[in-house]
Amino acid sequence: MHQPTKVRDLAQVACAALERLRGEAPRVHCITNAVAQNFTANVLLAAGCVPSMTLSVEEIGAFVAGADALLVNLGTFDAERRAAAEIAVATANREGLPWVLDPVFVDRSPARAEFARTVIARGPKVVRFNAGEFAALAGAEATPGTLAAFARDNGVTVALSGEIDLISDGDRHAGIENGHALMTRVTAMGCAGSALLAACLAVEDDPLRAAVGALVIIGVAGEVAAEQSQGPGSFAAAILDTLFNLDAATLTARARITQ
């Protein structure tokens, strides 16, 4: 199906994705937690996208039908968001819209893990999690092998957050070494990264390449921003500035991708 991909190609993938985000301004509908909504919208705006966030069951179908990609984030998950997710996923699947699942904190709540499994069965293009969340869903510690098996078994591309982000679609694998420790000290940074990943799916058909593009873009932006910051407060503003100003030369020079 997808062509084999070289590392050098993958650095270009990030540049191409960023250029297309700015050129096409995809609409990205986000079901996300209340903590993350504002920062997520600002990350998407800084990258050139058009975010929408409504959760109302009467309205979300129309919003998703008019969008180019969908994020389903399970943070602060409640009855309203579950009902919204039901409609949003059905609409996305009907319209052929790509969507991302971010099963936040499934390792902290069995009810949430159970719900996440039913959502994965509905066909997200990409599932993004950290090691604890992966373990809660997969019943196994995260290794390149278990990740690839999970991707194959569920027919999804997986993106595991960590010191090195690992991406796998079951056949192909990539590791992204970009990023900065301050990214873990600003709430919603991961959620916003998943929203950017959904945005990249709107402009790049191959989920693995979309995931690589999004994680290189946000990781490089984090590194540049950290160099200009005194702590997490100035960092949160600086990463938005950096996303807004990021260019291909910086992305190419800083991308650290392994396979």
Add this chain to the structure above:
Amino acid sequence: MHQPTKVRDLAQVACAALERLRGEAPRVHCITNAVAQNFTANVLLAAGCVPSMTLSVEEIGAFVAGADALLVNLGTFDAERRAAAEIAVATANREGLPWVLDPVFVDRSPARAEFARTVIARGPKVVRFNAGEFAALAGAEATPGTLAAFARDNGVTVALSGEIDLISDGDRHAGIENGHALMTRVTAMGCAGSALLAACLAVEDDPLRAAVGALVIIGVAGEVAAEQSQGPGSFAAAILDTLFNLDAATLTARARITQ
């Protein structure tokens, strides 16, 4: 009813409004979307006002009754916010409180447009929208003529956001050329502007003058902030700083109002 207004008067209107916001610290209750709540509160605080945001049907009546102005923003509109709006508008009308409607994204959801029409019939002092939202509500493209007709037909003052903001109460018209492109790259900037407009209605009886004052204040603040910013992240902080520090001399020098 209202006196004819000269352009030079209108620049003074913004100065007077800002001074009165700081002096009287009006309470502004905001029904607004979850994405916008934090930034809206911070804009109001930076301008000297006292925001409140509760949506609970048991409580919102008491909050609105104790407030000086009300904002009803339809972003991320759900059952809770609809019920809250019902009570809030009834309370505001009973208490003679001025209120603003911001029918966010009515062009993206027919259900929301339908609800917005019922809210307009309840008598907001000002309705604020962009061109797409106006078209969805008025069934016509936004021109000075259709705007004035909409204002007259609905007995409201309208404020249309755009490259040039257009304000009309049906008889009188003003255009505000202030503002900066970065304002479109920070989420909730428009929502916060509508909240500031509600605040100005608390200190200025004439809705057209209140709208002019609010849009000049936020537009000039945006211009000054953009000169100190590297991108949308630093801009969002800088516009709050600028609102807090803004003086009459800067407002007068920078106001660009047409009639």
Add this chain to the structure above:
Amino acid sequence: MHQPTKVRDLAQVACAALERLRGEAPRVHCITNAVAQNFTANVLLAAGCVPSMTLSVEEIGAFVAGADALLVNLGTFDAERRAAAEIAVATANREGLPWVLDPVFVDRSPARAEFARTVIARGPKVVRFNAGEFAALAGAEATPGTLAAFARDNGVTVALSGEIDLISDGDRHAGIENGHALMTRVTAMGCAGSALLAACLAVEDDPLRAAVGALVIIGVAGEVAAEQSQGPGSFAAAILDTLFNLDAATLTARARITQ
């Protein structure tokens, strides 16, 4: 029960609390208003803690059971948050988890004041309020005497926000003179301070010392941040940076505690 405490000891209390927050990274579950969630999470992260914010009745029990402290903030209080608070408080009490009540705006809503009284009867370690909120709950103006009486009568430690923060457990008293006027111009600053207070209860058993520690930390951070800020926007970022970088020498040099 608790040892008598000298002022010099109390400055050390703040240093010890900050060090333990960073070393132990306590999990703090927050039921807080939508306006405050993002900034509260960022304050906790900047201080080294791990915030969670979910309100879902199916999940909050599991989150609280896995946390080290709980904040119950009544801002924008609705049916969902009341139900969540019910479960969260029951879980915290069963698990022996310390928790803080912040009865925001009880002076603006009789329904909220009534609910706050029932929550106080459930045994928070600390209740934090401003003068208006205290008066609405205690039926008396806030003085050192009425504060101490309220603390004794309700078996809680109280922390009254103001020009000088007053803390009392009924027997012992402290006043914190740290802080800066800009802290009143950023929304959720008080809410975030209460979350930090909950975090300090996770690392310091004595509620009075935990309250002193939290209020000195946030107050000193506010002072340092104000010196680097141009207004409330840059201040909000700077206080996060300052919390992240704060050291014992700065805390000791700047702590202004009276008894």
